[in-house]
Amino acid sequence: MPDASPAKWHLAHTTWFFETFVLTEAAPGYRPFDPRFGYLFNSYYNSVGAQYPRPRRGVLTRPDLDEVRRYRARVDEQMEALLTAASKEDFESWWSVVEIGLHHEQQHQELLLTDIKHLFSCNPLEPAFHEPHDEPVSEPLPLNWHPYEGGVYWMGHDGSGFAYDCETPRHEVFQHPFEIASRLVTNGEFLAFIEDRGYERPELWLSEGWTVVNERAWKAPLYWRREDGRWRVFTLGGMKDVHPAEPVSHVSFFEADAYARWRGALLPRESAWEIAAADLPVEGNFVESERYHPAAAPADGSAGRPLQMFGDLWEWTASPFLPYPGYEPPAGALGEYNGKFMCNQFVLRGGSCASPRAHLRASYRNFFPPDARWQFTGIRLARMRS
Numbered sequence: 001m002p003d004a005s006p007a008k009w010h011l012a013h014t015t016w017f018f019e020t021f022v023l024t025e026a027a028p029g030y031r032p033f034d035p036r037f038g039y040l041f042n043s044y045y046n047s048v049g050a051q052y053p054r055p056r057r058g059v060l061t062r063p064d065l066d067e068v069r070r071y072r073a074r075v076d077e078q079m080e081a082l083l084t085a086a087s088k089e090d091f092e093s094w095w096s097v098v099e100i101g102l103h104h105e106q107q108h109q110e111l112l113l114t115d116i117k118h119l120f121s122c123n124p125l126e127p128a129f130h131e132p133h134d135e136p137v138s139e140p141l142p143l144n145w146h147p148y149e150g151g152v153y154w155m156g157h158d159g160s161g162f163a164y165d166c167e168t169p170r171h172e173v174f175q176h177p178f179e180i181a182s183r184l185v186t187n188g189e190f191l192a193f194i195e196d197r198g199y200e201r202p203e204l205w206l207s208e209g210w211t212v213v214n215e216r217a218w219k220a221p222l223y224w225r226r227e228d229g230r231w232r233v234f235t236l237g238g239m240k241d242v243h244p245a246e247p248v249s250h251v252s253f254f255e256a257d258a259y260a261r262w263r264g265a266l267l268p269r270e271s272a273w274e275i276a277a278a279d280l281p282v283e284g285n286f287v288e289s290e291r292y293h294p295a296a297a298p299a300d301g302s303a304g305r306p307l308q309m310f311g312d313l314w315e316w317t318a319s320p321f322l323p324y325p326g327y328e329p330p331a332g333a334l335g336e337y338n339g340k341f342m343c344n345q346f347v348l349r350g351g352s353c354a355s356p357r358a359h360l361r362a363s364y365r366n367f368f369p370p371d372a373r374w375q376f377t378g379i380r381l382a383r384m385r386s
């Protein structure tokens with residue numbers, strides 16, 4: 001699949017990041033592990049050099065895994081030596097790049113899982129990545145609405161702890177009064193959309209979405225399969241029945257948008273999502289739970305606030321990925337990290353069951369093109385209040 005990369009490539013690329021942006025810059029006379037790796041494992045940094053095309057990463061049978069592991073071990077060793085021997089001044093000047101490198105590696109830990117899931121889903125043997133826990137799934141909770149006042153709010157990162165450049169500057173937004181759904185849209189609710197011929201009704205779809213649905217013959221979320229008259233779903237634990245209380249996952253922005261329209265609701269703008277999440281603890285179903293699958297909203301977890309805002313599934317917002325007022329990408333190659341993707345992508349919020357918990361915060365902005373379905377993506381509804 002052109003958007004996905006082999007596991008081995010992710011391992012090498014995250015190491016290439018440290019080698020290129022720290023060791024080559026900071027360690028005098030540093031000699032790369034293999035100078036040819038720069039071309040293979042540079043993802044998209046044009047100012048660093050040309051790149052091997054992403055859609056063809058899957059055909060790279062060399063370097064093999066053992067060599068990639070040696071590459072990682074060698075760069076880890078050199079990084080440790082560099083940071084251990086560094087003066088306080090040098091350490092501080094490199095730290096910001098090292099920190100980006102660590103958060104970058106967390107992003108690729110998530111991509112490893114989503115890319116493996118897609119790869120395994122293409123295999124008729126339906127391999128399982130792990131043995132799933134046998135957990136009872138609760139009954140679907142009713143969907144409630146949490147109201148928020150309109151007015152001027154602050155959004156963006158407040159400066160405490162790490163954030164990516166695209167989360168800044170913190171700035172004011174004027175927000176119309178809104179309500180946000182108490183939980184994610186469930187499989188059962190999405191099934192009602194399918195059964196109401198949701199995929200066949202052009203009036204529910206954005207023009208581009210309608211084209212995509214027809215060209216790709218979408219009839220259901222990415223990993224759903226109809227078997228003997230019932231819906232089954234491919235997961236990292238293998239095939240299982242679609243459970244009505246679990247959140248619907250692996251939907252595109254187009255499907256999320258069409259579903260919201262069918263339901264007489266909206267997708268939240270990213271400002272509304274951030275306002276609703278601002279005071280919530282970063283708690284939920286993350287990669288650390290080792291479920292690698294979204295969980296049904298817990299019946300006892302509400303306490304008057306929206307559930308599943310963090311973890312489970314990335315939530316599509318109605319907001320295009322654009323620079324905040326006053327945004328400037330960082331100088332140098334790392335300015336290519338986020339800023340150059342601010343075109344034709346939508347913002348997703350909250351993290352997923354494949355995200356490390358420490359990677360997330362209320363101001364975090366993920367982004368994908370509107371037809372992307374292989375990430376752990378779901379639907380949170382919103383409504384305007386009068």
Ligand SMILES: [Fe+2]
Pocket residue numbers: 013043104108
């Ligand atoms: Fe990367």
